[in-house]
Amino acid sequence: MGRAPCCDKANVKRGPWSPEEDAALRSYIHNHGFGGNWIALPQKAGKFLPLTLFFSSFFHDLSMEQRLLFFGTPPTRVNACEHLFDFVVSYEGLKRCGKSCRLRWLNYLRPDIKHGSFTKEEDDMIFTLYNKIGSRWSVIASKLPGRTDNDVKNHWNTKLKKRVMEGKASHSGSYHRSSIPLLSAQPLIPSAQASSSTSCVLTPAIGNQEFQSSDESLDASLQQEVYRGGSEYGFLWELDFGSITDLLSSSGFDDTIPSIWADDSGEGKLGELPQSVSYY
């Protein structure tokens, strides 16, 4: 009997990662770390889709049929702000295998990754280490700050191996350094996001959606998402897990947050909420 697969292959997306998936993974790890368990991460690193804030009376007046039509899926409703407004959220996990998330983070999204051409010094180091220990890419990569084993392996297979074959590789300087300047390692996460919490105040207005942030740390991309959305009835936008967690925190929902993301049912449902919060 073979070993059990690490994930349900029929229900995970494969192939290149989209910017949205990258953002979801990056944001989750930035806010929570990977939690020591990559397998469980995709479910937690999803996003609330959509998040709508509108006047409670509007939702109240809709039939269930109209609600389904409006929201697409049976909505989870969280009443907030003295019953004046409602959040309607549905949670969707990241549809990726945990292993794939790990690889994407380690090989591409990690803020300390160095993107760009290899320097002559790095090439020399690879040659030297390869001669000593062979294709132990993770060991070689550990000696090259910002480089991953995959990077080193690809670089060897596509460039350096060829030089060896052609007899051009040496430590004597016969190799001409690329004219392309080495890109410096820039953090992928804006420094403004580095603050541990983000709070915001939402100011709804009929027919003229306004957004007001009480905290400058709300990053530009999030604000862009807010403005990109919008609906005739209120607000409609997408937030990643970290943002919605912060948003709910700022609205006095601290107690609800652990119940939201600690739900291990694997179905992306919200967990039990305290009695002070009404929901459907």
Added chain:
DNA sequence: AATGAACCCAACCGCTTCTCC
């Protein structure tokens, strides 16, 4: 400009190693 070949690299696969109970 079109097309096929070569190149590059992100992502996957599956085996090995590690960790925890």
Added chain:
DNA sequence: TGGAGAAGCGGTTGGGTTCAT
């Protein structure tokens, strides 16, 4: 101590891009 599950690792592949004709 052994088994199960998760992480680590290296080999391989597939598809997009660049180059040569």
